[in-house]
Amino acid sequence: MSEHSEILARLFAPVEGGMARMRRVLEEQLHESSDAVRDMTDHVGRFRGKQLRAALVLLCGEASGNTTDEHAKVAAIVEMIHLATLVHDDILDGAEVRRRMACVNQRWNNQVAVLLGDFLYARAFGLSTTLSSGLCSRLLSETTSKLCVGEIEQSTRRYDFELSQADYERIAGAKTASLYSAACELGARYPGGNERVGELMRCFGWDLGLAFQIIDDVLDLTETTEQLGKSAGTDVEDGKVTLPVLFVYRSADEGTRAAIRDVYTAAGIEDRARKLAEVCDLGPGLRAAMRRAKDLIAACRERIVSLEESPARTALLEITEFITERRL
Ligand code: FPP
Ligand code: MG
Numbered sequence: 001m002s003e004h005s006e007i008l009a010r011l012f013a014p015v016e017g018g019m020a021r022m023r024r025v026l027e028e029q030l031h032e033s034s035d036a037v038r039d040m041t042d043h044v045g046r047f048r049g050k051q052l053r054a055a056l057v058l059l060c061g062e063a064s065g066n067t068t069d070e071h072a073k074v075a076a077i078v079e080m081i082h083l084a085t086l087v088h089d090d091i092l093d094g095a096e097v098r099r100r101m102a103c104v105n106q107r108w109n110n111q112v113a114v115l116l117g118d119f120l121y122a123r124a125f126g127l128s129t130t131l132s133s134g135l136c137s138r139l140l141s142e143t144t145s146k147l148c149v150g151e152i153e154q155s156t157r158r159y160d161f162e163l164s165q166a167d168y169e170r171i172a173g174a175k176t177a178s179l180y181s182a183a184c185e186l187g188a189r190y191p192g193g194n195e196r197v198g199e200l201m202r203c204f205g206w207d208l209g210l211a212f213q214i215i216d217d218v219l220d221l222t223e224t225t226e227q228l229g230k231s232a233g234t235d236v237e238d239g240k241v242t243l244p245v246l247f248v249y250r251s252a253d254e255g256t257r258a259a260i261r262d263v264y265t266a267a268g269i270e271d272r273a274r275k276l277a278e279v280c281d282l283g284p285g286l287r288a289a290m291r292r293a294k295d296l297i298a299a300c301r302e303r304i305v306s307l308e309e310s311p312a313r314t315a316l317l318e319i320t321e322f323i324t325e326r327r328l
Contacts (some may be wrong), residue, residue, distance in 0.1 A: 008050060011318055012244055014311040015058035021072035022054050026079060029123050040116050047099035052319070053183045054079040056205065059319075060187030062312030063304065064197040073127065074136050075191050078183045080124035081140060085147060085179070087117040092151065093238055095231040104229075133191030143182040150174025158239035159264055161249050161257070163245060165292075168243050172213040173206065180209030200303055206302035208320060211293040215326050217242035218289050221273055221282060233273030239264055241291065245276070248285035256280050297324050 012019050026048075030041040054075035062065045084171030089095070090103040091113050097103065105113040121144070128137040132140050153171050157163055189198035217235060221244060225232045235242050241249070241264075249260055259279040269275055276282065307313050 007322065011315050011322070012055045012059075014315050015055060017070050018058040018067075018075065019051070019055060020073040022051070022058070025073055025076035025127070029080060029127055030074065030120075032119075037116070037119065040108065040112065043101070043104065044087065044105060044116070044120070046057045047101045049099050051079055053082050053179060054317075054318040055317075056183040057187040058178065059312045059316050060184040060201045060205075061190070062187075063307050063310055063316055064188040064194070064201065065308075066188055066190070066194055066197070068191060070131055070133075071190065073131060074186050075183075077124045077128050077136060077140065078179065078186070078274050080120050080127070081144060081253035082179060082203070084117045084120035087113055087120065089151070090231075091117075091302065092155070093231070093234045094233055097225055099229045100229040131191075134216055135190055135192050136186060139182050139186060143178045146174045146178040150176075150178070154240065157207055157241075159261075161241055161246070161261065163241055163246060165243065165246065166193075168241075168246060169210060172217075172243075173210050176213035177209030180212065184208075197307075198308075204300045204303045204316075207303070208323065211300070212323055213297040214243055214289050214293040214296070215323065218286050218293075219326060221245075221276070222286065233271065236264060236272040242289075242290040242292065244282060244285035246285070247288045248280055248282055251284070252280060262306065294324060297321075 009016075027045070030045050032038050032041055057075040057078055058071055061071050078107045086098060087104050090098055091110050094105075095103050096106045101107075103113070104116055108116075124140070125137065128140065131137070150173070152169050154175060157167070157171065181202045182205070185198050185202035188194060188201035217229060217240075220232055220235045220242070225230050234240075236245075245260070249257055252260065256279065260276065263269060263272055263276045263279055301317060301320050304313060304316055
């Protein structure tokens with residue numbers, strides 16, 4: 001077992017049985033008799049990743065004393081929606097590598113990748129209609145529209161160096177934190193009721209997801225594709241002005257600002273992320289972004305200290321640490 005899988009196994013130990021059930025549901029749902037589709041679902045099945053969002057459903061359920069026989073299904077539904085968003089996101093970003101494998105849009109093409117994302121999304125919602133409560137479908141359909149709004153706004157604000165931190169966080173929150181937050185709320189509340197703890201977990205998930213996205217944006221600038229296991233440097237390439245760049249741009253002189261804009265927009269630049277680091281000192285922006293992520297992590301830890309002590313609560317607290325160190 002690699003160090004990474006050992007960490008995950010330890011963190012997810014309090015919900016080991018639920019995770020095994022969740023994986024069985026996922027496998028059943030990814031099964032498809034068409035050979036063409038099966039090749040693709042096998043491919044995304046192999047790049048299954050951390051399954052962190054599914055684990056959050058189960059851990060938040062355990063930590064708030066709310067577990068049902070249907071939690072594993074809810075966790076699988078959340079994970080399938082996450083998979084669908086990744087398949088679509090890689091098309092939008094023109095990404096090549098995800099979880100150390102070729103993205104669906106690379107291995108096949110954009111057309112089938114759009115359809116595979118739709119297929120996964122439809123399967124997720126099909127499964128949610130078999131649940132005894134409508135809470136999961138309702139919350140996840142609201143969440144998916146939020147995700148889409150976040151992606152649309154991100155796209156319309158490309159190359160916008162006047163973006164405020166609040167706008168950046170609203171967009172990053174919508175595209176990433178919303179699914180974290182829904183996963184945590186569903187864990188704590190499904191099939192219904194339990195509103196106070198549900199609200200607490202929803203906020204916990206939001207701060208955690210936002211911190212995750214900020215750190216993701218830091219790493220996109222500082223790490224290589226090899227280190228990340230997914231395409232690096234795509235934010236600059238795609239015109240996304242992320243938090244570290246916003247911070248640097250805000251305090252730069254006009255000459256440096258013009259150089260930054262040029263790196264984003266001039267034709268024929270090979271490796272824009274590397275070039276960006278040459279025309280300005282990214283250090284202060286990267287550090288300020290990490291400070292913001294750490295503040296969010298501190299806030300989300302604070303939220304769950306009031307829960308009764310349990311192995312699941314300890315695991316949630318550890319997850320927040322691993323996300324800060326980005327060992328997850
Ligand atoms: C990752 O951002 C993107 C997301 C977390 C959300 C993507 C959502 C969509 C494309 C909408 C999908 C809609 C349906 C109906 C399935 P990123 O590019 O910053 O992260 P990355 O580094 O992992 O690529
Ligand atoms: Mg992406």
